[in-house]
Amino acid sequence: MPWSRIKPDTNEPEFLSQDMHGSATRGLAASEPDFQRGGPTGRRISYGEATNEALSQALSLDPRVFVMGQGVDDPSGMFGATKNLHLTYGRERVFDTPLAETALSGIAVGAALGGMRPVYFHNRPDFLLLAMDQLVNHAAKWHYMFGGAASVPLVFWACVGRGWGSAAQHSQALQGLFMHVPGLKLVMPSTCYDAKGLMLAAIADNNPVLIIDHRMNFKQRGIVPEEPYTVPLGKGVIRRNGRDVTVVAVSHLVTEAFLAAQELAGEGIEAEIIDPRTLRPLDEELILSSVARTGRLVVCDTGWKTGGVTAEIAALVAEKGFGSLRAPIARVANPDLPTPAGYTLEQAYYIGKDDIRRAIVNTVRGQEA
Amino acid sequence: MSLTFEAKRNLWRSMLRIRRVQERIESEYLKDEMKTPVHLYIGQEAIATGVCAALRADDAINSNHRSHGHYLAKGGDLKAMMAELFCRSTGCSKGYGGSMHLVDVAHGNMGTSAIVGGGIPIGTGQGLAFQMQKLDRVSVVFFGDGAADEGTFYESLNFALLKKLPVVYVMENNGWAVCSPTNTRHCGDNVFHKGATDRLFSAKIDGNDPELVLETAQKAVERARRGEGPSFIECVTYRILGHAGCVSQDPKGYRDLAEIEAWRMRCPVCAYQAKLLAECALDAQALAEAETEISAEIDAAFAFARQSPLPTAADLHHNLFCE
Ligand SMILES: Cc1ncc(C[n+]2csc(CCOP(=O)(O)OP(=O)(O)O)c2C)c(N)n1
Numbered sequence: 001m002p003w004s005r006i007k008p009d010t011n012e013p014e015f016l017s018q019d020m021h022g023s024a025t026r027g028l029a030a031s032e033p034d035f036q037r038g039g040p041t042g043r044r045i046s047y048g049e050a051t052n053e054a055l056s057q058a059l060s061l062d063p064r065v066f067v068m069g070q071g072v073d074d075p076s077g078m079f080g081a082t083k084n085l086h087l088t089y090g091r092e093r094v095f096d097t098p099l100a101e102t103a104l105s106g107i108a109v110g111a112a113l114g115g116m117r118p119v120y121f122h123n124r125p126d127f128l129l130l131a132m133d134q135l136v137n138h139a140a141k142w143h144y145m146f147g148g149a150a151s152v153p154l155v156f157w158a159c160v161g162r163g164w165g166s167a168a169q170h171s172q173a174l175q176g177l178f179m180h181v182p183g184l185k186l187v188m189p190s191t192c193y194d195a196k197g198l199m200l201a202a203i204a205d206n207n208p209v210l211i212i213d214h215r216m217n218f219k220q221r222g223i224v225p226e227e228p229y230t231v232p233l234g235k236g237v238i239r240r241n242g243r244d245v246t247v248v249a250v251s252h253l254v255t256e257a258f259l260a261a262q263e264l265a266g267e268g269i270e271a272e273i274i275d276p277r278t279l280r281p282l283d284e285e286l287i288l289s290s291v292a293r294t295g296r297l298v299v300c301d302t303g304w305k306t307g308g309v310t311a312e313i314a315a316l317v318a319e320k321g322f323g324s325l326r327a328p329i330a331r332v333a334n335p336d337l338p339t340p341a342g343y344t345l346e347q348a349y350y351i352g353k354d355d356i357r358r359a360i361v362n363t364v365r366g367q368e369a
Numbered sequence: 370m371s372l373t374f375e376a377k378r379n380l381w382r383s384m385l386r387i388r389r390v391q392e393r394i395e396s397e398y399l400k401d402e403m404k405t406p407v408h409l410y411i412g413q414e415a416i417a418t419g420v421c422a423a424l425r426a427d428d429a430i431n432s433n434h435r436s437h438g439h440y441l442a443k444g445g446d447l448k449a450m451m452a453e454l455f456c457r458s459t460g461c462s463k464g465y466g467g468s469m470h471l472v473d474v475a476h477g478n479m480g481t482s483a484i485v486g487g488g489i490p491i492g493t494g495q496g497l498a499f500q501m502q503k504l505d506r507v508s509v510v511f512f513g514d515g516a517a518d519e520g521t522f523y524e525s526l527n528f529a530l531l532k533k534l535p536v537v538y539v540m541e542n543n544g545w546a547v548c549s550p551t552n553t554r555h556c557g558d559n560v561f562h563k564g565a566t567d568r569l570f571s572a573k574i575d576g577n578d579p580e581l582v583l584e585t586a587q588k589a590v591e592r593a594r595r596g597e598g599p600s601f602i603e604c605v606t607y608r609i610l611g612h613a614g615c616v617s618q619d620p621k622g623y624r625d626l627a628e629i630e631a632w633r634m635r636c637p638v639c640a641y642q643a644k645l646l647a648e649c650a651l652d653a654q655a656l657a658e659a660e661t662e663i664s665a666e667i668d669a670a671f672a673f674a675r676q677s678p679l680p681t682a683a684d685l686h687h688n689l690f691c692e
Contacts, residue, residue: 005401074548075620098518098554099485099546126484130519165405165456165467169483337689340680341467342456343404348682 006163011044012191012222013258015239042223048080050192050224051213054199055082055119057228059089062117065203066093068108069121069157070101078121079159079218105131105156109139109208112154117203122158125174125212131156139208140183155202159213160251160302163346168338175212175250175301176308179279185209185233186280190254192222194277197231205233214302216252236283238290242270244364245296247356248287248313250276253300253332260357269364271298279309287313288321295326298359300351305333327366330359372580374650380422380579381641381651382659384414387438388638389663390447393671394437394454398615402675403454405467410438412577412609415637416541417442419582420509420602423590429477429499429508431492434469435541436481439511444476451670457677464680465688477506485546486519488512489538493525496536496599507593509537509586515546518554526561526599530568535593537586538601541576543608548623561601569601576604577637607632 045053058065067082067089073096077083086094097104101122108118122128128135139152161171178186185207189195195217202209239254240261249257254275261271272290276283291297297317301309310331317329332355340349372380391409398407410417417438421430424443432439440450445461453460454468461472469483479495482488492510499506516522517540529536540559544551562571570592572585582604589600609632611619645651 071547071549075622096549096553099515100518100520102520130484165469167405167467167470167483168465169469169487170406335685337686338465340465340685341405341462341470342464342680344456344679344681345464345685348685 007216007219009046009219009221012220013255013262015191015258016237016241042225044221045192045224046080047192047195047218047220047222048083050196050222051081051199052077052083052085053224053226054196054203054228055085056088058119058200058203059085059093061228062203064115064117065119066095066111066116067119067121068095068097068104069123070097070099071123072096072121078123079215081157082121101127101130102133105134106138108154108156109134109142109152112139112152113142113150117153117155119155119157119203122156124161124170124172125158126169126172128156128158128174128210135178135184135208135210136181140181143207144183151206152208153206155199155209155211157211157213159215159218161215162350163215165341165343165346166339167341171339173212173214173301173303173334175279176303176311178210178212179309179312183208184280185278187211187233187278188251189213189277190217190251190275192220192224194231196224197229198233198277200228201230201233204230209233212251214251220255231277233278234281234283235278236274236276236286238272238286239275240271240273242272242294244270244294245272245298245360246274246287246290246294247271247298247300247360248274248276249300249356250279250309251302253302253351253356256353257300257356260353260360263357264360269360271360282313282316284316284320287317291317291321292324295324296363297325298330298332298356298363300332300356300359303333304336305331306336308333327363330363332356332359372583376422377580377645377648377650378655380418380583381638381645383418383422383442384579384638384641385659386663386666387414387417387441389660390441390667391437393667395610395615397671399617403468404456405454405469406613407454407468408435408613409610410435412632412637413541413543413606414438415579415582415641416539416576416604416606417511419579420511420537420539420586422583423586424507424509427477427506428590429479429492429495429506430511431488431495431508432471432478432481432511433485433488433513433516434481434483435513436469436471436511440471440473440478440481443473443478445471445473445478447666447670448673449473451674452677455674455677456679457674458680458684459673459677463684486512486516486521489516489519489521490525493529493534493536496529496534496593497532499535500532505535505594507535507537507590509539509590511539511541513546514540514542514544514551514555516540517559518546526569526601529599530565533596533598535596536599537589537593538599539586540601540603541606542603543606545608545612545624547612548620550624559601559603562603569599571601573603573605576606577635577640579637579641606637607635609633609636
């Protein structure tokens with residue numbers, strides 16, 4: 001599909017420095033050359049290249065790591081994420097699979113129990129539903145159910161599709177379903193730097209980790225250090241400081257929220273943008289301390305509204321941060337509908353910068369604004 | 370097989386129509402008016418055509434992401450299909466489904482899933498419903514070799530055998546699942562070609578021969594109607610174009626150009642047309658007339674699609690639940 005026409009390739013916005021420990025240290029001035037922002041060895045590379053580099057380094061550093069999935073050795077290599085890895089590491093360690101997602105998910109669990117560290121690429125979250133039994137009934141339970149006797153170090157990866165009539169079965173953002181499951185770590189990167197660091201952290205983790213990426217992220221270019229590094233799971237990051245309202249956004253909506261906040265800065269509203277990076281474990285402390293400063297919360301997610309990520313984060317703040325709230329919590333999420341195929345319907349369906357902007361203004365100025 | 374000349378011409382015409390529709394979609398795809406991922410059926414026309422020729426209007430079909438041929442061969446309206454590809458309100462799914470989600474209830478096509486293997490149990494369930502209602506309708510499931518990787522296939526066939534369901538499983542082995550060849554995903558022939566032959570009618574045939582497909586499908590369908598249970602037909606064919614989109618969107622380097630060329634030489638439409646001409650079942654005039662008619666029908670369908678209204682934001686919340 002002509003992705004270049006759905007979203008052009010863009011450089012990531014000038015976020016706050018993407019410090020490894022998730023604290024809000026300021027980046028170098030915008031006037032500094034690009035390469036300095038990601039540290040001395042950072043280069044500007046694409047999101048796919050960043051993910052690919054993480055996999056490549058994991059494969060070269062740890063002989064237990066292997067990459068599997070339908071199409072990982074395709075010419076396009078999973079939007080670039082797995083491209084050409086089989087040439088470097090061989091088809092024993094980077095291999096195409098039959099479509100059989102249900103059994104192969106169990107096979108990945110078994111391989112993890114047998115001493116390997118599988119990374120299973122599923123292309124779209126929609127196909128993860130075939131993996132649900134092994135992921136939820138088995139992988140997520142194994143360590144607990146056997147009193148810690150065994151562990152399942154595996155990574156599942158899937159990328160949310162969007163646009164060009166992807167329609168109801170090729171565009172689902174199912175993080176809400178997976179966030180519900182204890183024993184499963186859930187990662188949603190939004191920058192090239194994090195795509196690499198979170199992948200390396202997920203592979204190093206001794207638990208089942210699900211990374212849900214987004215097709216829109218793959219249109220980004222950002223500063224990424226060349227050496228291997230990890231971004232800790234469970235640590236969010238402040239992408240922009242602001243005093244008036246806390247905006248928690250995930251995945252590609254971090255950029256949308258950031259752009260909305262930049263616009264609103266000109267109108268006297270300063271929004272703080274928080275990127276949780278992992279939804280499970282969730283960096284509750286970061287969100288609650290921000291809301292304690294701003295007194296307001298807008299939550300944005302690429303998934304559905306009911307029973308999903310925005311519901312969970314709103315509930316967290318209502319439960320533990322109620323005292324700081326000065327306005328009702330606002331949620332920006334996809335409507336509770338299957339994704340329609342037609343582009344006019346897609347346009348009405350998807351949320352973005354303008355929806356976030358509206359929610360911020362309403363939250364800060366009251367509904368009449 | 371003794372088919373009348375008319376029956377042969379009908380097979381040929383159905384294949385030609387599917388081919389010309391696919392070619393037109395392909396040639397116009399880069400205009401970006403059809404904002405939907407298209408999976409073209411070029412090279413596989415004999416399968417949908419031959420199988421559907423063995424069916425009654427009230428028999429059911431279940432298909433997959435590559436469904437244009439099945440939809441048309443079963444009697445689907447071309448205008449409604451093209452309007453769906455143009456994302457219009459007049460489309461068979463009113464613009465909510467797109468190319469991968471065609472539906473045609475009037476001809477027993479209850480909707481198409483793009484989850485590979487997803488349609489196989491559903492088609493099996495339709496067979497169960499026909500059996501429970503003591504109807505002599507048959508349910509046909511079209512799926513690719515990729516779907517035969519999935520557990521749903523084996524689980525469904527086991528259940529169909531257990532219950533002797535009136536289901537015909539038609540596997541279109543076109544050599545590829547996206548960029549993965551069948552022989553890197555399957556270890557030799559499908560297990561259902563062996564071992565279960567006392568319970569299952571199974572056949573592996575040339576899927577580019579429409580008469581052979583029809584003949585084999587007829588046997589399977591008659592068996593199903595008599596209450597003798599399911600069948601499994603593997604049709605060997607080839608996906609001449611890329612997995613999705615038009616020719617220029619097919620990535621390079623994953624398959625041998627000579628392989629594509631060899632299968633192009635075995636084009637089912639050209640081969641069958643040549644055969645009918647040689648048999649005098651078809652003449653140059655009938656051929657020219659069919660081409661003209663089909664071309665006019667396609668023009669009209671594209672014009673209809675382009676002129677049709679687009680759904681609007683006000684339509685977004687319709688149809689989540691049935692009234
Ligand atoms: C469960 C599932 N896994 C993966 C995909 C992605 N996908 C779509 S079509 C396809 C290949 C299917 O191959 P096959 O069944 O042989 O049909 P063909 O495309 O060759 O007609 C794949 C992998 C999907 N839609 N559903």
